[in-house]
Amino acid sequence: MLLDNQVALVTGAASGIGRASAQLFAREGAKVVVADIRETKSLATVESIRASGNEAVFVRTDVGKMEEVKRLVDETVSNFGRLDVLYSNAAAYAMGSTTAVSEIDWDRTLDVCLKATWMLAHHAVPVMLDQGKGVIIVTGSNHAIRGYPDYAAYQAAKGGLLALTRSLAADYAPAIRANAILPGGVITDLWDEPTDEDLEIASRTTPLKRIGTPEEIAQVALFFASEMSSYVTGTHLLVDGGFNSMHLLEGHLHDPNARKYL
Numbered sequence: 457m458l459l460d461n462q463v464a465l466v467t468g469a470a471s472g473i474g475r476a477s478a479q480l481f482a483r484e485g486a487k488v489v490v491a492d493i494r495e496t497k498s499l500a501t502v503e504s505i506r507a508s509g510n511e512a513v514f515v516r517t518d519v520g521k522m523e524e525v526k527r528l529v530d531e532t533v534s535n536f537g538r539l540d541v542l543y544s545n546a547a548a549y550a551m552g553s554t555t556a557v558s559e560i561d562w563d564r565t566l567d568v569c570l571k572a573t574w575m576l577a578h579h580a581v582p583v584m585l586d587q588g589k590g591v592i593i594v595t596g597s598n599h600a601i602r603g604y605p606d607y608a609a610y611q612a613a614k615g616g617l618l619a620l621t622r623s624l625a626a627d628y629a630p631a632i633r634a635n636a637i638l639p640g641g642v643i644t645d646l647w648d649e650p651t652d653e654d655l656e657i658a659s660r661t662t663p664l665k666r667i668g669t670p671e672e673i674a675q676v677a678l679f680f681a682s683e684m685s686s687y688v689t690g691t692h693l694l695v696d697g698g699f700n701s702m703h704l705l706e707g708h709l710h711d712p713n714a715r716k717y718l
């Protein structure tokens with residue numbers, strides 16, 4: 457049990473990577489706080505964890521709002537007495553180039569995808585420092601390290617997360633470790649149902665010849681959450697089936713079907 461007697465808070469845990477991580481952390485012994493804006497799906501995550509004999513609670517939270525984030529951290533501590541692993545994973549974004557995206561959409565994307573991690577850490581770090589230890593994990597994206605058309609706000613947010621991860625690592629070491637996961641394409645609720653053609657393009661553009669699963673990202677989150685990564689902080693890991701190691705072939709950049717896997 458890699459997280460025995462620990463308390464983990466996972467945002468965006470109603471589905472996808474967050475749900476798989478919450479479930480895996482619980483199987484490894486953690487008590488889990490499931491945070492999301494979607495109630496029905498979050499309660500299903502909680503039920504699945506309880507059904508396997510582990511502890512979880514749902515705290516409905518819009519991670520783009522400071523007062524809700526503060527309440528989330530407070531309720532985590534009042535429910536379970538401590539906070540060992542903060543996994544800032546939720547995201548929602550507006551597509552568009554710099555000129556196409558509105559100020560409202562820019563602000564909301566930055567709030568949910570970037571400022572949320574600062575707000576979560578702002579409230580969680582003092583709890584972790586009091587305990588003498590803690591771990592922060594952030595879900596970035598390969599958009600953090602590459603530029604693609606029509607993702608101005610999302611890419612700015614994801615790039616900022618890498619810098620914030622380094623700040624958290626520098627400011628709070630040695631008590632707290634902070635690392636980011638940069639997933640490649642993973643089939644989750646973030647996407648519309650992929651077509652056979654989508655999957656074929658993903659297999660052509662990815663050395664491992666397929667799109668990833670939420671569980672494969674969760675395994676890396678467990679590595680960062682646990683003592684398995686005790687000498688790892690302030691860095692990131694691409695979990696992309698090798699996508700970023702391969703030079704894109706002519707034509708892929710202009711193929712709208714390919715773009716969503718980039």
Ligand SMILES: NC(=O)c1ccc[n+]([C@@H]2O[C@H](COP(=O)([O-])OP(=O)(O)OC[C@H]3O[C@@H](n4cnc5c(N)ncnc54)[C@H](O)[C@@H]3O)[C@@H](O)[C@H]2O)c1
Nearest residue numbers: 468470471472473493518519546547597641642644645646
């Ligand atoms: N799926 C991919 O291909 C992919 C690739 C790279 C990065 N990511 C990142 O992975 C993370 C998880 O996404 P996913 O793919 O599992 O998608 P998902 O849609 O399954 O999960 C995202 C969750 O965030 C929640 N959420 C949205 N806005 C919120 C808010 N304001 N407050 C609280 N919760 C909110 C959603 O309800 C949802 O449950 C995100 O940070 C995303 O940017 C995903």
